[in-house]
Each structure stands twice: as C-alpha cells, then as structure tokens.
Amino acid sequence: THQWRGIIEEYRDRLPVSDSTPVVTLREGGTPLVPAQVLSERTGCEVHLKVEGANPTGSFKDRGMTMAITRAKEEGAQAVICASTGNTSASAAAYAVRAGMVCAVLVPQGKIALGKMGQALVHGAKILQVDGNFDDCLTLARGLSDNYPVALVNSVNPVRIEGQKTAAFEIVDMLGDAPDIHVLPVGNAGNITAYWKGYTEYAAGGVATRTPRMWGFQASGSAPIVRGEVVKDPSTIATAIRIGNPASWQYALAARDESGGFIDEVTDREILRAYRLLASQEGVFVEPASAASVAGLLKAAEQGKVDPGQRIVCTVTGNGLKDPDWAVAGAPQPVTVPVDAATAAERLGLA
Numbered sequence: 001t002h003q004w005r006g007i008i009e010e011y012r013d014r015l016p017v018s019d020s021t022p023v024v025t026l027r028e029g030g031t032p033l034v035p036a037q038v039l040s041e042r043t044g045c046e047v048h049l050k051v052e053g054a055n056p057t058g059s060f061k062d063r064g065m066t067m068a069i070t071r072a073k074e075e076g077a078q079a080v081i082c083a084s085t086g087n088t089s090a091s092a093a094a095y096a097v098r099a100g101m102v103c104a105v106l107v108p109q110g111k112i113a114l115g116k117m118g119q120a121l122v123h124g125a126k127i128l129q130v131d132g133n134f135d136d137c138l139t140l141a142r143g144l145s146d147n148y149p150v151a152l153v154n155s156v157n158p159v160r161i162e163g164q165k166t167a168a169f170e171i172v173d174m175l176g177d178a179p180d181i182h183v184l185p186v187g188n189a190g191n192i193t194a195y196w197k198g199y200t201e202y203a204a205g206g207v208a209t210r211t212p213r214m215w216g217f218q219a220s221g222s223a224p225i226v227r228g229e230v231v232k233d234p235s236t237i238a239t240a241i242r243i244g245n246p247a248s249w250q251y252a253l254a255a256r257d258e259s260g261g262f263i264d265e266v267t268d269r270e271i272l273r274a275y276r277l278l279a280s281q282e283g284v285f286v287e288p289a290s291a292a293s294v295a296g297l298l299k300a301a302e303q304g305k306v307d308p309g310q311r312i313v314c315t316v317t318g319n320g321l322k323d324p325d326w327a328v329a330g331a332p333q334p335v336t337v338p339v340d341a342a343t344a345a346e347r348l349g350l351a
C-alpha cells in the first residue's frame, strides 16, 4: 500500500535538498482539490477549492515548514524562531518537535485564534505575546535570529517559499494544466509568491502549457498592497492576515503584474459571508482569512470581472477549527431535550 510521502519526497527533484538531507516531515501536502458546485454555478465557471486545512497542522504553512525545519536541521540549528499570526507558529512548533529542536514564537498579544495558541502550547513551544502587531513581531524575530543562535523560519527564509510552491505543482498535476485564474488570500504575501514560483517553474519545464492569472485579496482594514502604503495599525476579524507591512510585498507585485492579475481588498462582512457560504453550501469549513479568496472571487464576479467558462482554483488556506469562535458567534444555541424519541423528533421537525 502507498501513502503520500510529504512534499519533499514527492517533489524532491524540484526542491533544494540532497540525498543526505535529513528530511523532517509530517507527510504534509497531497491536499484535496475539491470541485465547488455552488461557486461554479454562481460564477458560470469551473471552480475548485485547494483545501489546505487538510495539512497535518491544519494550514498551508506545513509545506514551507517541512523545508525550513529540514534545512535548519541540516545546518545543525538547535532552536528556531518565528513571528506569527498563529498558523506559522503552530506549524513551527509541531515540526520542531519532530526535529528535536526548541521552538520560540512571537505572536501579537490578544490577536491570535484560540486553536492556534493551543497548538503552540501543546507542542511545547516557548511563546512570547508581544505588545504590538505581527509586523512588530517579525522585526523582533529577525533581530533575534541575527544576534542569537536561533534560525528564522518565517517566509523571509527562501526555503519556506520553495516548500509552499508545491501546492501549485499539485494543482497542475491534478488538472493536467494550470487553471485560468488562481485566487488567494494575501497577508505577509509569501504564499502568492510561492504559488507564482511553482506555476512559472512548471510552465518553464513544460509540465504546464501556461500560467494562471494571480488574484490576491487582502482584508480591507489590512490592505497595504492595495493602498500602496504601509498600514500602521492593521485591523480585521481575519487575524491570520492582519498584517500592515508584508515582507514579500515586492514579490506579490511581481506575481500580480507578470501574471496579468490583480490584488484587491474584501471587507470583513464579505469575508464572513464567504466563510458561511463555504461551510453551509460547499461543506468546507475554513478559518475566516481563508474565506478571503472566495469572498474576492464573488466580489470580482459581481463586478463582471469573471468571464464564464474559466477554470478557477481558490486556495482555502486554513482549517475552520483553528478559530471556532466565528462558527459559534451569531448561531442559534442548540436546544436540550430529554432522552425521548417523540420530543427529539418534534424538535427536529420530523414529526
């Protein structure tokens, strides 16, 4: 019997590893590409969801982290550090356990989802809540890795991008070619950079005949790339992408321009609407930031920017269980019943 071996083994020839590299893996990648029926009907297109919440720690970060921790191990690092809005820290914490390393994480105080905090804690990371935002955490993490014996595993580490580009490979391998459009949420802008690298490498190697247009969406309160200036005090309910000064800003612009795409914003209201649509009509439970891609696609469709008949992939980046507060908020409380079939049937509207 065969199981998916993780992105390094599956795409070894396209990644910076050698035969002697000590691979640290949780068998990440190989995630489902799910046809989205309702979104397809709404847009007149063939829409697929790349469900990255199915990764071992529940987000796309695992693709980059298997590379970053593998490389850190190869270089003899005993400790790693990252700044995070939650998912990078959850992933770093888990992979550090596999590698027998210490993991330090810097998170913005009060602004990371409960599930992500729980992951960092249960994997035994050393957590500092910083009295600042993600951008402050990243500045601090860079400084610490420059001056102390600790390796930085944020996506400013280029091997993170190498790992994350494999998601584009998987999509082309599944569909037989690149889609017409690829839609992503944008925060620190590492992932849009990585997908674009993956698509262009496959096209250059003749595996795909073309590259998709890259469409990125930021949350309105945290949209520095759309505004063209740093946002000093970013805000959004989608805490994963609450970032005011993305590290990969210039690469995101390159992905946008070279692909003929665009980067726009979606409001928190639009994000939550897409979040609920995905859960209640597609059966796919994602965290709010992930729904920014779908919110963006729906906004673009309403603006007449989506010609029918195209093949579109939306990446949904993280699992809904990461941030259950938004699932429960505003939902009706379940009713309590006695152990009695007649009452249960009545309450369920069956009788």
Ligand code: F0G
Pocket: 059, 061, 083, 084, 085, 086, 087, 088, 089, 155, 185, 186, 187, 188, 189, 190, 191, 192, 240, 241, 287, 289, 290, 317, 318
């Ligand atoms: N979606 C989710 C669920 C994320 O956690 C992130 C980033 C993004 C989208 C945006 O990806 O930064 O590559 O543009 N999370 C980082 C973290 C910042 O610390 O977990 P990006």
